[in-house]
Amino acid sequence: MANCRISSADLFLLVNFAEYVALRVRGRQPYDNRLQNRQLSTQDREMLDRVRQPSAERLATDSAYWLRTCYDPSAEAEKIFLRMPQLLEAFCTLEEYEENIQEALSEAIEAHALDPELAEEEGYDPVEDAKPWPMFHSDYHMQLVIGRIHVVDATTLASEGRNAGKVLVVWFDECGRAIRYSREALEDASDIAGLSNYMLNEYGCWVNAKIGQPYQWGQPLGPPYGENGGDSD
Structure with a gap:
């Protein structure tokens, strides 16, 4: 599978989580860092709620x-x-x-x-x-x-x-x-x-x-x- 590369800014705005799934561990690290190091907006939280059933x-x-x-x-x-x-x-x-x-x-x-x-x-x-x-x-x-x-x-x-x-x-x-x-x-x-x-x-x-x-x-x-x-x- 090709190794996807998406900027950390774009990662947090993903709507189609298929892009996230396609990332390997190294590619997901910026996303994880932003999740841990910032206050989430209402829009960000609503997006993440869609995958936290x-x-x-x-x-x-x-x-x-x-x-x-x-x-x-x-x-x-x-x-x-x-x-x-x-x-x-x-x-x-x-x-x-x-x-x-x-x-x-x-x-x-x-x-x-x-x-x-x-x-x-x-x-x-x-x-x-x-x-x-x-x-x-x-x-x-x-x-x-x-x-x-x-x-x-x-x-x-x-x-x-x-x-x-x-x-x-x-x-x-x-x-x-x-x-x-x-x-x-x-x-x-x-x-x-x-x-x-x-x-x-x-x-x-x-x-x-x-x-x-x-x-x-x-x-x-x-x-x-x-x-x-x-x-x-």
Whole structure:
């Protein structure tokens, strides 16, 4: 995704929050600084209220958000990150975030370049487990995670079907793109809701999760990476 650049003055006047969602962590920093360092006008507050919905619509835990995105079987799913772009905020410094990602990416590329026997030593079965690359890139994917949401959508609320009653658990990056996702039974999704992402690093819902499309093999943010080391900007 191209890295949008908008002046700090324009950022605060955004009406279409899709522009905010498209910004990466560095691009959102001027907006966050202005929010923290100035008195908001009535117009500014009204604008921000449009993305800060009633707490009854979502339940925050220490590590994950629960969102119901369907109130009727025919309803269109909500645009979560356009309504709540604050979910894309980073909770460490910008420098730490970028350094951790680059370090993990370098290690993933190095590990992936080694003999495939390394994967077998770690328990990878070439017959049952298909390609081993998600295992090599697990820490890189985890470093990319900005947050996790547990989504109760139309599939969850359906009366029948393979995934009926299952909650969609999604780990997302700084632009709201799915890094990994899986469908979990309600009781399992509840059990892991309060756990930090790193406590799930070897948990089945993370290890066996599907890879988000932008991070799949051959896609813009997935392996094999070009000479720029995986930076898509």
